[in-house]
Amino acid sequence: MAAAFDDETGRPLLEVEELQIELMAEAGVVRAVDGVSFHIRRGETVTIIGESGSGKSTTAMGILRLLPPELAVLSGTARFQGVDVIADPRAVREVRGRSVSLIPQDPMTALSPVHTIGQQLREAVRLRDPRMSKADAAARAAELLARVHIPDPRAQLRRYPHQLSGGMLQRVLIAIALAGSPVLLVADEPTSALDVTVQAGILDLLLEVQENTGIGILMITHDIGVARLVSDRIHVMKDGRFVESGEAEQIVDDPRDPYTKKLLTAVPRLGPWDEDGGPPHAPEPRADSVALEEVR
Ligand SMILES: Nc1ncnc2c1ncn2[C@@H]1O[C@H](COP(=O)(O)OP(=O)(O)OP(=O)(O)O)[C@@H](O)[C@H]1O
Numbered sequence: 001m002a003a004a005f006d007d008e009t010g011r012p013l014l015e016v017e018e019l020q021i022e023l024m025a026e027a028g029v030v031r032a033v034d035g036v037s038f039h040i041r042r043g044e045t046v047t048i049i050g051e052s053g054s055g056k057s058t059t060a061m062g063i064l065r066l067l068p069p070e071l072a073v074l075s076g077t078a079r080f081q082g083v084d085v086i087a088d089p090r091a092v093r094e095v096r097g098r099s100v101s102l103i104p105q106d107p108m109t110a111l112s113p114v115h116t117i118g119q120q121l122r123e124a125v126r127l128r129d130p131r132m133s134k135a136d137a138a139a140r141a142a143e144l145l146a147r148v149h150i151p152d153p154r155a156q157l158r159r160y161p162h163q164l165s166g167g168m169l170q171r172v173l174i175a176i177a178l179a180g181s182p183v184l185l186v187a188d189e190p191t192s193a194l195d196v197t198v199q200a201g202i203l204d205l206l207l208e209v210q211e212n213t214g215i216g217i218l219m220i221t222h223d224i225g226v227a228r229l230v231s232d233r234i235h236v237m238k239d240g241r242f243v244e245s246g247e248a249e250q251i252v253d254d255p256r257d258p259y260t261k262k263l264l265t266a267v268p269r270l271g272p273w274d275e276d277g278g279p280p281h282a283p284e285p286r287a288d289s290v291a292l293e294e295v296r
């Protein structure tokens with residue numbers, strides 16, 4: 001069982017060492033990622049936070065080998081359950097979608113507009129198990145939608161993406177990501193395209209999935225409020241490097257690097273929300289505290 005790997009060998013789900021990624025841009029070579037190292041164990045959420053252009057997405061896309069080979073040159077190691085996908089790019093095909101899934105940033109554009117939610121979920125299910133019957137795939141699709149708390153799953157399966165709200169679509173994308181029973185989720189700004197009030201419900205869902213499955217999460221965000229809520233460890237990225245790494249509490253409560261301190265001064269304010277992921281109350285205007293603290 002893949003999920004037991006971390007326990008059996010004591011190795012993390014993901015180990016990245018001295019990852020370097022150079023992008024062949026028209027203006028010249030950009031070293032977008034300049035020697036980063038981190039690891040994620042079962043049940044852990046590790047966050048990379050940093051400003052726009054710091055190299056967060058390049059890191060995530062690089063370890064998933066989703067950067068075009070003619071554009072990106074990678075060195076270092078990125079081991080998924082011991083398999084180094086930098087040394088052997090083909091190895092990632094075995095892990096991607098099965099043991100590792102990606103939750104993309106923009107739910108509005110990530111799904112095909114001409115296929116129903118059901119068709120897209122069934123395809124994800126059958127990718128995992130091609131011999132599954134149509135009826136079983138449909139049942140599994142409905143079950144996945146129920147798991148991400150989409151009301152009336154059977155009815156939603158017949159709808160097209162444009163008929164669902166952004167928050168509901170992101171839940172569908174999480175359901176699709178879970179179709180292959182992954183051990184690791186890579187979430188690149190999974191909530192930044194959503195309304196602040198909807199963001200909280202999605203983060204809550206990810207934490208619930210993690211609690212139920214022990215899945216590891218690599219979270220990419222520019223939002224310290226999001227990082228604080230979900231992370232075990234935080235790596236602060238600037239110009240392709242980690243300027244500070246540590247336990248979430250240390251980074252948020254006692255940042256050492258001036259850049260981290262600067263990021264913390266731009267703390268967003270998510271409103272409080274119900275434990276059950278229900279609609280949030282209207283956020284009260286607050287002086288200078290972080291509303292997120294209330295849910296921890
Ligand atoms: N296709 C590309 N061609 C050339 N340079 C690129 C390309 N994609 C990204 N870059 C450069 O690589 C660096 C890192 O970009 P990246 O998208 O990883 O940052 P990011 O931290 O994810 O930013 P954001 O918060 O805006 O998503 C930036 O300097 C960016 O300009």
Ligand SMILES: [Mg+2]
Pocket residue numbers: 056057058
């Ligand atoms: Mg990005």
